[in-house]
Amino acid sequence: QKYHCDACNKDITYLVRIKCAICPDFDLCVECFSCGTELKDHKSDHDYRVLEMLDFPIFESSWGADEELLLVEGLELHGVGNWEQISDHIGTKNKIECADHYDRVYVQSDVFPSPVCHYSYGFEILKTSTKAQLPPPSRPLSSAPANHEIAGFMPGRREFEHEFDNDAEQQVKDLEFTEDDTPEEIALKCAMLNIYNTALSRRAERKKFVFDRNLIDFKKASRYKKRRPKEEKELYHKMRVFAKLMTESDFQVFMDGLLAELRLRMRIAHLQEYRRMGITTHRDAAEFEKERAIRPFFRNLNSAAGNSGSSSTIPTTPSYSTRTPSTSLTPAPLGGRKPANPLDVTNTDGVELLTEKECQLCSSLRLFPRAYLAIKDIIIKENLAHGFIKRRHVRSLVKIDVNKTSKIFDFFLEMGWITNVS
Structure with missing residues (x-):
């Protein structure tokens, strides 16, 4: 027997329904009942009964209460022995199952003609068994500020406000199977459900990828990337498309191998550059790298000094084709020249890393903070x-003016940062 809501005509056969105790054959769905729907003689203040699905067992575990009622109705309509018609009336049991169940439960009952109920209350048993089958809930992510900084992420629910393919539900939200559907309509609706299931699977795969690799903690991932050189970052960005094809550990091993190869290639390129410049020892290479690192700072320093009339030159990188020690490349200032005005380092790069005394020293010596730090x-x-x-x-x-070098040396001694030996 089918049940439909008398207000919205919704099929509520397998749903909880509200039956009016005053109006005959008047059923409402939960939504219409909650809105206080009134039709014809039915009023919202009428007495009612809540009828739930009778799919819990009463006499045997394989027969639900709804099937027991349909069996009794079939016996009343078709008579005992017409098992073919009774099985059609039930819809879920064949004629042999109907006959065996009737004989075993009703005919051979110790309290014939009443059957023996083996269950105290089937609904509670079903509820308990269903609850036992549920897996234990996973521990939610802590509601740390880092999690909430990700727009739309809800750590307690492990969900996002805007999921992948967020409009997938719009295609099936009004989908409903009715008795009047043609085979073509049923096939079309099933195809739409299959498409929706595919979208859910793809959504679940992406969420699993995010949670397995802890990509929610984006600050940790960003710190990890910042520590890498530029070349390694570029390689990682090129190779990360393969992460979804591997487990996290396999992808890490894969990337470690590629990064090791990249570092070897970079090291070989550096050694080849040293050989082209005539550098053959590690000591010469270290000296070369040291002077090349501070060269940009001295270039800025000399540029500023040139604008103010100071006489300093850019140090040049010494040749390492011979082992002759290099000499100072910066001549001393000419005597009698008027000292340059102090340099304003208030808004220069790196000034926030200096103390007040260091700022005064850089200003008097006309040194940029970055050059001083080097x-x-x-x-x-x-x-x-x-x-x-x-x-x-x-x-x-330090290949700069010897007077500036002496003042820096004396300042470091005064601050206690270095130790001098006479």
């Missing part, structure tokens, strides 16, 4: 390596 790094590292450093050693390391 010089400071070289001197302090040499002092840590040997435990002390001499003034003439500083002059050989």
Whole structure:
């Protein structure tokens, strides 16, 4: 027997329905009942009964209460023995199952003609068994600020406000199977459901990919990428399309191999560059890299000094084709020249890394903060390596005006950053 809502004509055969206790054969769906729908003689204040699905067992585990009612109705309509018609009336059992069930439960009952109920209350048993089959809920992600910074992500539900293919539900939200559907319409609706299931599968795959690799913690991922050189970042961006074809561990092994190969190629290129420039020892290579690193800072320094009339030149990279030690390439300022005005370093790059005294020193010596920091790094590292450093050693390391070098050396001694040996 089919049941339809008398208000919206919705099929509620297999749903919870509200039956009016006053109006005969008047059923409502839950939605219409909650709105207080009134039709003809039916009023919203009438008594009612809530009828749920009777799919829980009463006498045998394989027969639900709804099937038991249909069996009794079939016996009343067609009579005992007409099992073919009774099975058609039930719809879910064949004639042999109907006959065996009637004989076993009703005829052979110890309290004939009443059957023996083996279940205290089938609905509670069904509810308990269903609850036991549910997997334990996964522990939700902590509601840390990093999670909420991802727009639309809900860590407690492990869902996104805008899912992948977010409009997939729009195609099937009004889909409904009715008794009047033609085979072509049923096939079309099934095809739409298959398309929707495919969209759900693709959505689940992407969410699993995100959670398995902990991509929700985007700050950690960004910090990991920032530590890599530019060449390794470019390689990672090219290869990450293969991540969805591998597990996280396999992709990590794959990337480690490619990065190791890249580092070897870069190292070989550096060594070939040294050989073309005549550098044959590690000591010469280290000296070359040191001077090449600070060369841009001195270029900016000399550019500013040239604009203000200062006499300093850009240091040139010494030749490493011979082992002859290099000499200072910066001549001392000419005597009698008027000292240059202090340099304004207030808005220069790197000034936030200096103390007030260091800012005053850079201003008086007309040194840019970045150049000063490079010089400071070289001197302090040499002092840590040997435990002390001499003034003439500083002059050989830093190829700038010897007067500026002496003032920097004295300032570092005053601050206690280096140790001098007479």
